[in-house]
Each structure stands twice: as structure tokens, then as C-alpha cells.
Amino acid sequence: MTTNRRTLLTAAALSPVLATPALHNAYAQAQVRFALDWALQGNHGMWALAEDRGIYRENGLSVRMDRGFGSGDTLVKVASGAYDIGFSDISGAVKFNAENPDKRLVSIYQVFDRTAAAVVTTKRSGITTPQGVAGKRLGAPEGEGSRLLFPAFARAARIDTSGIRWTSMAANLRDTMLMQNQVDAVTGFLFTVYFNLVGIGLPESDILAWPYAENGLDLYGSAIVVRADWLERNQDTAKKFVRSSILGLRALIADPAAGMAALKRREPLFDEALEARRWAMTRDRSILTPNVRAGGFGVLNMDRAQQLVTVNAEAYGIATPPTAASMFSADYLPPAAERAV
Incomplete structure (x- = not known):
């Protein structure tokens, strides 16, 4: 055995992490706790596919996805730190942020361009x-x-x-x-x-x-929400999660049956046929809107964001509402070319 070969074999034996790059990459993955808004429904297939097809892994993430118990509950759990990221109707964050400025929540990707x-x-x-x-x-x-x-x-x-x-x-x-x-x-x-x-x-x-x-009240709907201070510390993770979500959404649009099957594996009582139809309605009425077709997934218009704040402040009787700029950010979206519909 030559000296060079003996040296290489010895180094490999002493450095198993270097000899197994896949294991090294697994250790490098950012751990994310993700809460949905409700029990599994068709649109949640975008995140099930992101996991099953290795999209999270390829973007350096390891994501634990849990069902939700209502958008309001998800907002509270993200704000408390029980979860890093949530999927929730963004309207509820207006009142929450007004009452809890120290736990301010931010929408970093408007999944639903229109409220449902x-x-x-x-x-x-x-x-x-x-x-x-x-x-x-x-x-x-x-x-x-x-x-x-x-x-x-x-x-x-x-x-x-x-x-x-x-x-x-x-x-x-x-x-x-x-x-x-x-x-x-x-x-x-x-x-x-x-x-x-x-x-x-x-x-x-x-x-x-x-x-x-x-019918006249065109507000934003459900979004990826995070706590502002978590976002400051985890900007790269936030960008990776948004990018993975959009890739998962593309996969769901291209292959709805696969998305339903992915959810069925997670919940045996999941009704694939009904949820495929629910997904189609969600896609057509709240996601692939004229705004999104023109501006790409997650397109953000601050005038619409301000309208949402104003309408909710009036609905909840909030005298000093948060600013739209404090609640919505497009900084964590992928480049426009990656978001084009």
C-alpha cells in the first residue's frame, strides 16, 4: 500500500463526517417548527410535497409540520415561540400586533392573495x-x-x-x-x-x-407569518422556507393527486377526492388571482396591505393600529423570475 493511500484511509477512518457528506448536510439543516391554520386540507399539500420531494432538504431545512386549531390560535403559538413559523389568516394579526407590539407578527409570504x-x-x-x-x-x-x-x-x-x-x-x-x-x-x-x-x-x-x-372587499388572506424578533435572527431560514413553500406550491399545482396522497399518508381519514376539489377552489379563488398571474406568487401591494389594516382596525375598534410596513414584508421572497406564474 502506498503512503498516500494509507494516509487517505486513515483520515477517512478518523473523520467519518468528512467521509459522509450527506450526514454532514443533515447536521447543517436549520430546524423549523411550522404550525398550520387547521386540520389537514387540500392546500396544505404544498408543504407535504415540499417535505416528501426533498425540497426542504435541498434548501437546508428540516421542518416539523403540525396541524392547527384556527388562525387565531396559530398566531398566538407563533408569537409565544412555541412555533417558528405559522400559516394563518393575516387579518387577525392586526389586532394581535396592536395589543402585543413586543411580539409583533409579520407576513413574509401572502399565500392567499385574496381572503376566503x-x-x-x-x-x-x-x-x-x-x-x-x-x-x-x-x-x-x-x-x-x-x-x-x-x-x-x-x-x-x-x-x-x-x-x-x-x-x-x-x-x-x-x-x-x-x-x-x-x-x-x-x-x-x-x-x-x-x-x-x-x-x-x-x-x-x-x-x-x-x-x-x-364582491367589493378585496383583502389579503392567509400568509406565512413569523415573529419579528425571530425574523431578525433567522433571515436566511425565512428566505429558504418561503422559497421551499413556493416550490411546493408549484408541485401541488402540477400534480394535485400527489399532494392529496401526501396528506393521506399523514392523516388516514383524509378524504382525497373531496380535498382535491377543495384545493381546486382554493387555487382558483384565493391563490391564482389576476394579481398573482401578473406579479407572481407572493406579490405584495402596500396599498392593499394598508387597506387590510384599516378595515380590521375599524372592525376591532383599534384606535392605534400597526402600520402596514410593520406587518408585511416582501424582502424574503425569491427573485421575480422564480415566482412567475
């Missing part, structure tokens, strides 16, 4: 237009975002609210109460309420819905 908040009813209610809810019985959980934003939507859609009677209920009873005619219409996320109604047996032909964003 909507009024949903059935044909038997007799309501045929958004204005038709005047004088009717509306239902939603007390304090839920779509309900709090309804007055702003009503102004934009010219709805007379003087005779509307609200019924409060738990979120899991909203769809049943509508189907049983205990209320005439409900407010909530379009693709949540719509497919919950389908799931409990209401024919689709009987469902009518008017999304706020398509």
Missing part, C-alpha cells in the same frame, strides 16, 4: 344576491374573522344591516345549523363551509356563496 371570507347560504333561504341577506338570520362563531369583517363587506356590497339578526355557534355547528334552517346564511371561509356542506349531504346545486374579495 364569504357569505354562504342555500337556495331554500330565498337569498339570491349578497344584498338579499338584509333582514335575515346570519350565523357565525362570535369573534370569528369573517363575522367581524362583515360590516366592512356590507358597506362595500351595499347591504342594509339594520335588520340582520346574528346567531352565535361553535365553528363545528355552523354548517349543520345552516343546513337545518336554524339560520338563513353564515359567514366563514368559502372553501371550508362549502365543502363541509357537501360533506354532510347538501347538494352542490343548493349552495350559494359570495366571497368578500369578489
Whole structure:
């Protein structure tokens, strides 16, 4: 054996990390705790595919993804440090940031260019237009975002609210109460309420819905949110996570069946057929909007961001709301060429 070969073999034996670059890369991965907004639904396939197809790994990340229990709960968990990153309706952060400036939350990628908040009813209610809810019985959980934003939507859609009677209920009873005619219409996320109604047996032909964003109140929807001080310390990790999310979204758009299968592996009770349809509605109504088709995934318009702050400040009675600049950032998005639709 030559001296050079003996030296190389000895070095390899003493330096296993150098001899196994894959192991070295695993140790270099940034650990991320990621909380969703709710139980697994079709749009969450973008993150399941990011993991299953090695997108996170290729971007130097190791991500633990957990289901959520509502956008408000996710905001609190990210703000508390229990999670590094969350996926949540950004409207809720206006009130949170106003009340907790030391735990300020920031949107670094608007996944939903349009809010999914909507009024949903059935044909038997007799309501045929958004204005038709005047004088009717509306239902939603007390304090839920779509309900709090309804007055702003009503102004934009010219709805007379003087005779509307609200019924409060738990979120899991909203769809049943509508189907049983205990209320005439409900407010909530379009693709949540719509497919919950389908799931409990209401024919689709009987469902009518008017999304706020398509009827005068065009606000941003759910986003990747992080705490501001975490962001300062982990700017590179934030950029990698956003880039991975967009790559995962591209994978989901290209192969929805794979995304549903990835979620099914994580939740055996996951209904792939129904969730594929929920995903298609989410994609077409909240993600691939005209704004995104023109400006790319995550495109940020600060006038729209300010509108969201103003509308929510009014809805929650916030005298001194946070600035849009303190709540939204495009600095962590990939270059425009990587975000083009």
C-alpha cells in the first residue's frame, strides 16, 4: 500500500463526517417548527410535497409540520415561540400586533392573495344576491374573522344591516345549523363551509356563496407569518422556507393527486377526492388571482396591505393600529423570475 493511500484511509477512518457528506448536510439543516391554520386540507399539500420531494432538504431545512386549531390560535403559538413559523389568516394579526407590539407578527409570504371570507347560504333561504341577506338570520362563531369583517363587506356590497339578526355557534355547528334552517346564511371561509356542506349531504346545486374579495372587499388572506424578533435572527431560514413553500406550491399545482396522497399518508381519514376539489377552489379563488398571474406568487401591494389594516382596525375598534410596513414584508421572497406564474 502506498503512503498516500494509507494516509487517505486513515483520515477517512478518523473523520467519518468528512467521509459522509450527506450526514454532514443533515447536521447543517436549520430546524423549523411550522404550525398550520387547521386540520389537514387540500392546500396544505404544498408543504407535504415540499417535505416528501426533498425540497426542504435541498434548501437546508428540516421542518416539523403540525396541524392547527384556527388562525387565531396559530398566531398566538407563533408569537409565544412555541412555533417558528405559522400559516394563518393575516387579518387577525392586526389586532394581535396592536395589543402585543413586543411580539409583533409579520407576513413574509401572502399565500392567499385574496381572503376566503364569504357569505354562504342555500337556495331554500330565498337569498339570491349578497344584498338579499338584509333582514335575515346570519350565523357565525362570535369573534370569528369573517363575522367581524362583515360590516366592512356590507358597506362595500351595499347591504342594509339594520335588520340582520346574528346567531352565535361553535365553528363545528355552523354548517349543520345552516343546513337545518336554524339560520338563513353564515359567514366563514368559502372553501371550508362549502365543502363541509357537501360533506354532510347538501347538494352542490343548493349552495350559494359570495366571497368578500369578489364582491367589493378585496383583502389579503392567509400568509406565512413569523415573529419579528425571530425574523431578525433567522433571515436566511425565512428566505429558504418561503422559497421551499413556493416550490411546493408549484408541485401541488402540477400534480394535485400527489399532494392529496401526501396528506393521506399523514392523516388516514383524509378524504382525497373531496380535498382535491377543495384545493381546486382554493387555487382558483384565493391563490391564482389576476394579481398573482401578473406579479407572481407572493406579490405584495402596500396599498392593499394598508387597506387590510384599516378595515380590521375599524372592525376591532383599534384606535392605534400597526402600520402596514410593520406587518408585511416582501424582502424574503425569491427573485421575480422564480415566482412567475
